[in-house]
Amino acid sequence: MVTTPPPPVLNPQTWQWQDHTICYTVAGTGQPLLLIHGFGASIGHWRHNIPVLAAAGYQVYALDLLGFGGSDKPALDYTVELWVEQIKDFWAAKIQRPMVMVGNSIGGLLSLMVMADSPELTQGGILLNCAGGLNHRPDELNLPLRVVMGLFTKFVSSPLTGPFLFNQVRQKGRIKNTLYQVYCDRAAVTDDLVDLLYQPACDRGAQQVFASVLTAPPGPSPAELLPQIQQPLLVLWGEADPWTPISGSKLYQDQPTITFHPIPNAGHCPHDEAPDRVNPLILDWLATQFSPSP
Template sequence: MTASPTLPLAPSSPLSTPVSASPSASPRRSAIGTYTGQKLNWDWRGYDIKYVAYGEGPPIVLLHGFGASIGHWRKNIPAIAAAGHRVYAIDLLGFGDSDKPDISYTLEFWVKLIHDFWKTHVQEPAIFAGNSIGALMALMTLTTYPETATGGVLLNCAGSLNHRPEDLPGSLRFVMGTFSKLVSSKLTGPFLFNRVRTKGRIRGSLKQVYGNRKAITPELIDILHSPACQLGAQQVFASILSAPPGPRPSDLLPKVTQPLLVLWGEKDPWTPISAAGIYQKLADDPQRDVVFSAISDTGHCPHDERPEIVNSLILNWIKTALPADLSTRAKS
């Protein structure tokens, strides 16, 4: 999910032949399993971080987007683990059931948390997979700590944590700046946040960004709503809205040496497929190990909207793009 309010974006054309979401275009599949396991506790710098570790085999670390949590991966964890992987997922500090201290949040801060988690729990090169800002954090991890990663999976990768002022027209820059100040205010912040976090508002936002409306369920709304009602959630929201945008993917991608799988819901209004051109160019470059797939009738969160397609694409990519010993270990 994105940290900023929804902005009107111009429609765009797909950059590649999309993966069809229609049943006739896909092989027969069993029902999607849902992970409901208990979250574990990890102390990081005195803060309680929730995570899960499920399955055995080569590790995959799942990184959620803004406002989401481990539960957003509930349809992916069982399938990936069943294919022979150790799956880790984290509630990043400030999200899910992890602590929500009133501190300054940045992408670099979370990437340090992810690296410390890897050193403590994973301890071997892993695939880092993320959605939205989680994908951007995965990309940052691959470039900042290359020794930790065998590859990366980016799902509708965000271009930044927040909209960069220089990228916005003057009037919109003023609106965004004013909104950020109001949310950060102790007087108006709680009132505005209480309106943003209602189930009705969450449902409305999901209808804007989910291309597959059938995936918008009461369970999903609860996954997003419950953490927003916890102590400290409003301060986290305000901190993120005023945080620096972080690095641009275009600056990170030339530094990536690991294989990349880039998946994009082609109906995403927040990170439209027109913004994915840089990934498509890399996929067309025989010197780069990048695979790009657009997914039709899908929005900002392909892993939750079309889990059967995303799980299959990830597992097939692991078999073909990553070192043979990784695939062999996953099968054993």
């Protein structure tokens, strides 16, 4: 199966999971952190964060979820539960110590699920513009948009129209336009970033992954998961995110045990768009919770 390697600066490695090849990276020593990307992204999306966190005295792991990045893209039913299983097995194989999970978008939701389901694996969590579900729930969309999304999902899933539509969605120009919608700083939308999202979309099986994810159930909501979580949480939120608007962050701001920081002039991926502001917030919070290695 052809897959796309991440940028060489991240020193990619592979791990076999359920007969599938999974791409991951690890850097540094000390308290383990596990970074989980969002929909369509990969470990390369953390390229501005991994070196900084590792240099500060943490052992930083980042994992390509099955179906994305340099990991295999088999024909499966993709769900948040599948990825949670992958994350737990990766922890058992590679980390084996209580970790801090760091997740963007869907990666944030997966972090909450692992923290709630297997608290012994984690010491805390850091959420960046956490998704409310793998997909929008029908009641979250107004009627016209609900119909449009329903039709789009139907056509994307069709073996007749799905490949054509996916080929349109994955064009570099469309990827760049989408990034312009969710990044405030257009200078952060570089050719390297576009390639980071485009190349894995050319892998065999990528279209089937896309269709499966769009038709998958949304999974548990953060509101359902938060009451189960006892570990400390840092929540960072790009204020200009149109996909997960900051109005949805009130759920976290209402919790006295959660540290919350809005990130002005940043969108859905503040760790990539504004790493110079996000990295210090992460390191400051980690220092208050854990002692990094000297």
